[in-house]
Amino acid sequence: MTSADLAEPVTGVLTLRVSEVVRETADAVSIVLNAPELRYLPGQFLTLRIPGGGARCYSLASSPYTGEPPRVTVKKVPGGAGSGWVCEEIRAGDVLECLPPAGTFTPASLDEDVLLLAGGSGITPCLSIARSVLAAGTGTVTLVYANRDQDSVIFRDALWGLAEEHPGRFAVVHWLEILQGLPTRQALAALLAPYATRTAYLCGPQPLMDGAEDVLREAGATAVHRERYFSLSGDVFDMPTPASASASASASASASAGSSVTVTAELYGQTHQAAGDEHTPLLDALLAAGVPAPYSCREGACAACTCRVVEGAVTLRHNEVLDAEDLAEGYTLACQALPTTGRVRVEY
Ligand SMILES: Cc1cc2nc3c(=O)[nH]c(=O)nc-3n(C[C@H](O)[C@H](O)[C@H](O)COP(=O)(O)OP(=O)(O)OC[C@H]3O[C@@H](n4cnc5c(N)ncnc54)[C@H](O)[C@@H]3O)c2cc1C
The missing domain is CATH 3.40.50.80 (Nucleotide-binding domain of ferredoxin-NADP reductase (FNR) module)
Structure with a gap:
């Protein structure tokens, strides 16, 4: 199995059943998922919907190469809404809602030390x-x-x-x-x-x-x-999905009346095109066009939407994850990248 096989696009909200809850230490538990079809790369994370609103990211501790079931492992933070729920309330048989695996904390090669x-x-x-x-x-x-x-x-x-x-x-x-x-x-x-x-x-x-x-x-x-671990501040499950984004994005595009921009994205071996403008982040333009572009926090903080600009230019509204080297190499965060040229092409 290659990393390309593991990173096939999955969109929308996934519902995954918990097969087992394992106590790892006094304040940490693993949630084992009955999800043999889940495709992910080593080091990626899931974004779980937490009851009562909000979402939290949890890294997968399992390997997609060993045949073991996917598991996330969570350490309870005193007074924490998400970790408290995971560590105290989730039981085998529960169904969790989450966003598809995301993140770039993953090795380019498994053959390197x-x-x-x-x-x-x-x-x-x-x-x-x-x-x-x-x-x-x-x-x-x-x-x-x-x-x-x-x-x-x-x-x-x-x-x-x-x-x-x-x-x-x-x-x-x-x-x-x-x-x-x-x-x-x-x-x-x-x-x-x-x-x-x-x-x-x-x-x-x-x-x-x-x-x-x-x-x-x-x-x-x-x-x-x-x-970098942090708690998402917004509720990513309450934001427009690729399907529903279409109407609102075109509404906001006409309201903002910015210069029109053509966004081209190379994603999972396919080329997609979307219409955007200078006020619309690349991610929003792509989602509005039904493109299954990856994302999680939509706050410029988690790197799930990282892509590389290979034509045109963008400016970042907010960036907590990419360093000067990444930016110099053309990497950007699609959720925060506003086009500054009439054509922008990115590669994921
Ligand atoms: C990519 C990524 C991967 C991650 N992977 C893991 C993982 O594998 N395992 C893991 O355990 N965690 C992981 N995290 C961290 C996880 O997402 C949560 O941030 C963590 O569980 C804490 O969330 P919480 O809801 O329990 O706490 P929160 O509710 O976010 O609270 C955090 C702390 O702030 C305090 N607090 C909350 N609100 C207030 C307030 N209004 N005023 C004052 N204090 C307040 C709380 O008492 C608590 O001490 C990851 C994060 C990211 C971004």
Whole structure:
């Protein structure tokens, strides 16, 4: 199976049945889904509708290459609406509504050696990547995993199992705050710098990722990817769907009367065209034309709609995820990208 097979377009809201709820630690559970047809890439996430309004993103901890059922793993945040519901209320047999798998925190190749750095629940996409590289690729995986104490280590046994199964290809280094304190920059440099030539994937608290990225870059790293956890502020399930967007987008297009723009998108091997204008983000123009363009937060914060501008130009209204390197390479966020030329062509 290639990554192209796994990333086939799925649109609209999915309804997935929970087959099992697994307690991983005192404050983390895995929700196993009965969804053998779900296609996703290692490290991608699902956006779940939470009761009472709103949505939350949760990374898949499973690998699409191992035949295991898809699972998300959620750590309870004190007072948290979404994680509280997942950890306390979801039961086997429940049906969840979610958006199709999305996200760009995924390896370009499973044959490359990778460095993974996870903190707490940041292990979920890292485990998916590790399992995928080990099962379907030839790369070597080093995981540095920081936690408060031994009891808060999610997937402790699974990680031991991987190390036993793949000696020489998988190594995990645990960092326990209760024993070692918070990892200092010096400690991070000692742990991570030897792997600076590898592609690095970081997922954990912001200060941990900042420190890790700094020491890796100082050691010469050029490929450092981050997955930033945050709670969506809007309700993506209440926004226009591709079908219903059509009418409102054309209404807003005529109301705004901006200069017309032709948007062309290369998506999943197909070329699509949409009419837009300078006030309409690329994503809205594509959805209005019925194009199954990926998205999740629609706030410029999650990177699910990342694409590359190969013709024309855009300006970003808001961007919390793409860095200067990404922008220089032409990457943009379709949900926030306003065309500044009459023709814009993007590739997903
Ligand atoms: C791409 C992505 C992947 C993710 N993957 C995972 C994953 O695999 N596992 C995982 O556990 N999480 C993951 N997350 C994080 C997850 O989406 C949620 O952000 C997390 O579960 C917290 O949501 P919550 O609804 O429980 O908390 P929220 O309700 O968002 O609250 C968060 C905190 O803020 C406080 N708070 C809320 N409202 C207020 C207020 N009005 N005033 C003051 N304080 C307030 C709460 O008490 C709580 O402490 C991911 C996020 C993203 C973007």
